[in-house]
Structures are given as structure tokens and as C-alpha cells.
Amino acid sequence: MKNIYKKGLGLIAVILAFTSCSPDEGIHSTVTNYPIITVAGDETIFLDEGEAFTDPGATATIGDSEVPVDVKYVGRYRGNVFTGTLDTSIADIYTAEYSAVNEDGFAGVATRQIIVANTGDLVNSIEGLYTSTVFRNGSQGSPASAYTDIEYILIWKNDDGTYEVSDSFGGWYLFARAIADSETPGGIIVANDIPANDFSFPGTQTNLYFGGSSEIEDLEVNPVTKTLVLTTSWETTPPVTNYTFVSTLEQVQF
Helix, strand or coil: CCCCCCCCCCCEEEEEECCCCCCCCCCEEEEEECCEEEECCCCEEEEECCCCCCCCCEEEEECCEEECCEEEEEECCCCCEEECCCCCCCCEEEEEEEEEECCCCCEEEEEEEEEEECCCCCCCCCCEEEEEEEEECCECCCCHHHHCCEEEEEEEECCCCCEEECCCCCCHHHHHCCCCCCCCCCEEEEEEECCCCEEECCCCEEECCCEEEEEEEEEEEECCCCEEEEEEEEECCCCCCEEEEEEEEEECCC
């Protein structure tokens, strides 16, 4: 199936240049055609970590002519940016940005999401891509559907053997409330014994939007139901309010 996404303010922009204050000289104008980007393939692509990837690509047209398209991949959580080729050995949620520029310097851009994850068995590894159903102090916001089966929370394995979660608040602010850049990243999980649910959680985190101090307090893993229950406490900036987020994370199988 081919999904087409077109970005831009419109096909044609008219630029008016007033060359004189005299009413006798009139108005001079030029016409510029914006690049129109058409993205081939799916809006979201799921990849196993290390899987070979061929980008379905995109085409750009200016008027009736096709022009070259540049692509870069921007990782949301791990700070990686790849140009031309995606390194799938690094798990992250990437935005593929397809762009073209016309002769007047006006750009057209379209995007797709590419998710790279390693799906752990929840016995030897808790890595994976998860949906999240999250409660704060025992209740959900309104509507509750916005806080249920949130897409997506990512857990990856660091080089030192620890695990890290993309948002230890389970997406409460970033996705359910749709507040940009409001995740709580940096939550480190040490798996002492996964089958015994023996974990430790070094360090503290802060919410990127609201600040404050948070700590992961507990993690319960159920390999049969493919779920994790993550509990995180948060003390806001003064005036201090205390919250506890309990997120049930269900592993996505792909």
C-alpha cells in the first residue's frame, strides 16, 4: 500500500517586490514553485535491531520536473543523526526527514517514523517497544482513552548492560497530554535477576518540561503476558507536589 504525504504551504507562492514608491512604476512580481514531497510506503516502519533496511524513499517535484531528495534520520532519544543511510544497530524512534529545495531556496519537507527495537523475551532481556497504560496517583486523565495503549515507550540496552526507558512517566505528558518535549528520560534499570523481578534503579531524572526530581521505584515483569509494570515517583519544583506514575507496558510484537 502506498501512502502519500504532501507538505508545504502550497504549490505556488507569489513574491511581490515594490521597486519604487512611485505609483507610475507599478508592482513587479515573480512566481516560485515549492517542492512537493511524496513519501512512498508506510507512515511507520518497524525494524528489528540490526535488520537490513532499504528506505522506500520519496520523490520531489517542482512544477512538472522531478528533483533530487535528501534524507536524514533523527533519533529522538539517543541523539543520533544519520544522513543517507540509517544505522539499525542503534535502537531508537527515528524521524526520516525527506527534503528538497527549489532554485529560490524554498524547502519542502515530509517525514515518516522508523522504529528500531530489540524485542527481548522478558526472561533474559527487557528490551522492546511498548504501549503504555498509565495512572497518576491511582487515576487517569480525561478522556481515559488518551492514557490507555499509548504509542510508544522504548526500552533499550546500553553498552554497560543496563537498560534505559525513553519516558519513565509512561507517556503521561508527552503523548496523553500531547505536550511537546515533556518526557522524563534517563531512567536507568539494572537487571539483577529478571525472572526473580530483582532490579535496581540508580540515579534520578527530571521532567524536560516541568522539571522536578523523579526516581524509578519498582519494576514487575511478566513474560507470559509480555508486560512490565513500571512505578516512578516525582517531586515537582516548588511548590512541591508528589506524584506516583504506574505504567503497564505491553510489549509490541513485530
